[in-house]
Each structure stands twice: as structure tokens, then as C-alpha cells.
Amino acid sequence: MTQSLDQALAGFSPGLPFVVALSGGADSTALLCACAERWPGQVRAVHVHHGLQAAADGFESHCRQLCAQLHVPLAVCHVDARPAPGQSPEDAARRARYAALAEAAQDHWPDAKGIVLAQHADDQVETLLIALSRGAGLPGLASMPAHWARAGWQWHRPLLQVAGADVRQWLRDRGQAWVEDPTNSDEQFTRNRIRAQVLPALAQALPAFRDTFARSAAHAAQAQALLDELAAEVLEQVGLPPAIAALRALSPARQALVLRHWLKSQHQVTPSTAQLQELQAQLADCTTRGHRLHLKVGGGFVRREGDVLNWQPV
CATH class of the missing domain: 3.40.50.620 (HUPs)
Structure with missing residues (x-):
């Protein structure tokens, strides 16, 4: 009220x-x-x-x-x-x-x-x-x-x-x-x-x-808090920096959740929906060790470095 x-x-x-x-x-x-x-x-x-x-x-x-x-x-x-x-x-x-x-x-x-x-x-x-x-x-x-x-x-x-x-x-x-x-x-x-x-x-x-709008916002905040807890747990399993093979083994929804959490918690970067979708598409194509991954996200780039992902500012 x-x-x-x-x-x-x-x-x-x-x-x-x-x-x-x-x-x-x-x-x-x-x-x-x-x-x-x-x-x-x-x-x-x-x-x-x-x-x-x-x-x-x-x-x-x-x-x-x-x-x-x-x-x-x-x-x-x-x-x-x-x-x-x-x-x-x-x-x-x-x-x-x-x-x-x-x-x-x-x-x-x-x-x-x-x-x-x-x-x-x-x-x-x-x-x-x-x-x-x-x-x-x-x-x-x-x-x-x-x-x-x-x-x-x-x-x-x-x-x-x-x-x-x-x-x-x-x-x-x-x-x-x-x-x-x-x-x-x-x-x-x-x-x-x-x-x-x-x-x-x-x-x-x-x-x-x-x-009523305040209640809806509170429900969304509570749900997001639970997702943040889940994302932190899965990110710990995936590793820091995130291992590409471990990311590829996740479901698309869980993969998106972990990628968002990694970028925000470790690099203070929030990807747009289009950037996140493109990042997931590039991950799906990472089937060989030599496959290159390079994507602009926020004020920097997500890059493949060996078997892991990293984000570097411009």
C-alpha cells in the first residue's frame, strides 16, 4: 500500500x-x-x-x-x-x-x-x-x-x-x-x-x-534473485574464466543465464538480447579447437582464448 x-x-x-x-x-x-x-x-x-x-x-x-x-x-x-x-x-x-x-x-x-x-x-x-x-x-x-x-x-x-x-x-x-x-x-x-x-x-x-505495479516489480525482483543464485552456482561449475566445453553442455536457457551473470558479475557488462543470442550462436559453432570467437559486448569484446572465454575492454 x-x-x-x-x-x-x-x-x-x-x-x-x-x-x-x-x-x-x-x-x-x-x-x-x-x-x-x-x-x-x-x-x-x-x-x-x-x-x-x-x-x-x-x-x-x-x-x-x-x-x-x-x-x-x-x-x-x-x-x-x-x-x-x-x-x-x-x-x-x-x-x-x-x-x-x-x-x-x-x-x-x-x-x-x-x-x-x-x-x-x-x-x-x-x-x-x-x-x-x-x-x-x-x-x-x-x-x-x-x-x-x-x-x-x-x-x-x-x-x-x-x-x-x-x-x-x-x-x-x-x-x-x-x-x-x-x-x-x-x-x-x-x-x-x-x-x-x-x-x-x-x-x-x-x-x-x-x-499493484509495485507488487509485480517485487515478484520479478524475487524471481531474479533466485536466478542469480542459480547462475552463481552453475558459473562455479563452468569455471572462471568460463570453459567453452562446459558452456556448450548447458541447455540454451541455462547457458544464457550463466553468460549474462558472468559478464555482469565479473566485468560489469550487460549484453543486449541480440548480443547474447549471437554469442550463443558463436558458441554453438565452436566445434573445433581452432574456431575463432570475437564479439562486441558493451565497451569491449568477448574472445576465445584457448578453451575458455574472456572479455576485454576496448
Whole structure:
């Protein structure tokens, strides 16, 4: 069931102290205010300045004023979030932001126990719908986890059961201002089209969609966790680096599962469906010791090296 912001934080038990990722928008402004009120003296903030739009300086100014008002220590870091060729602007900004958050937290508050993000229930629905629109598998349908570990940090999303409108109403009730990102109304971005066009229609047709979609995402996440356990067990049998003969002996589904897990867990690379299918086709053709295998996956290549596979960056 969806919750109020105060209910969500009442059930949130972070290690203290912790860092809030503060963009200056409504969601992170509300999260920081509520956390500073609930855990006085235990909250720090990091603002990532992307430099991608003219409004970026206004976001930084708001964050500095807000943190001064709340007596919350703030670190501001500037990043180059321009996309690489073939990379989406959203993906580039997200990767740059997460890396900068972890680095800034480590530099300024290495004693902090975690990093807290402000994504809410509407963001979760948007993420699920984007995954569906792209034909994603279970990892995409699982959407955003409420808690995970990355780059040596514990990451938390305590507001995933809070509707976006309720977050903004919480701010209005307290007379707290926030900065509106002008790109949020740009419907060239899929997420913004979903927010503007699809969510209102869902609310009209399926009023409980936030709760039911969240349950579906949770089921997908649970199923994926089981598959990850299985993949790790089979990969241990196949070997590191994976032995070609052992891979060829697996069923197609189990082979695909292990290849995905190997690339992601060992090389932080996620193959597309087409790349994975081509890799499996090339494995099927590896009937002789001299058969060559060479396939672009992510920022590198999967290659045959004797009797095993290896992935090397470009």
C-alpha cells in the first residue's frame, strides 16, 4: 500500500550518520527536510552539478540555502555528464551522478553508513513501464530496489511507496520551496511522456496501479534473485574464466543465464538480447579447437582464448 512520507520514514532504519542525494527538486528537498527533522545532526547532503542546463546554478543555490537553513553539511561536486557516442543522455547523467555521489561521500564523510535517494512510487511505475516498452527481462521488470550495495556503500530508497503528489503536498503543507527542473516537461524523453500522458490515464482506469505495479516489480525482483543464485552456482561449475566445453553442455536457457551473470558479475557488462543470442550462436559453432570467437559486448569484446572465454575492454 502507498504510504505518506512520514509513514515511510517511520519504517526506515538507516545507519547513522548518512548522506542524502540532494538535487534541489521537490523529491530530494522533501527527503532532506524530513530526514533532518527526524535525525537531527546525523544527516549530510551531496549535490551533483551536472552542468547540462542553464538552471543548474539555480539548483546549486537552492541546495546551499536549504542546507544552511537546516544546518546540514553540504558537499557540491561538478561532473561531466555528457553522453558518449551511442549512450542515452539519461543513462550518462545517471552513471555520472552515482559515481560522484559515492566519491563525494567517501571524501567528505567516510564514517557515513549509507547514501539515501529520493525516488518515489511514481518513479518506480515509470521505471517499470520503460522496461516494458523496451522488452526488458526480469532485471528490468524488477525496477528499482529499495536497498542495495554498490561501490562500498549501502544505498537506500525509502520513498518507493510514497506517491509523487503526496511528496509535493508534504512540502506545500510546510511552506517549503523547491526548484522545478525545466526538463521535466520535455516530452521528448520517454519518462516524461509516461509521467504526463500515461500515469493520469492509469489513475483514471486503475486507481490502485501504484500498489499493484509495485507488487509485480517485487515478484520479478524475487524471481531474479533466485536466478542469480542459480547462475552463481552453475558459473562455479563452468569455471572462471568460463570453459567453452562446459558452456556448450548447458541447455540454451541455462547457458544464457550463466553468460549474462558472468559478464555482469565479473566485468560489469550487460549484453543486449541480440548480443547474447549471437554469442550463443558463436558458441554453438565452436566445434573445433581452432574456431575463432570475437564479439562486441558493451565497451569491449568477448574472445576465445584457448578453451575458455574472456572479455576485454576496448
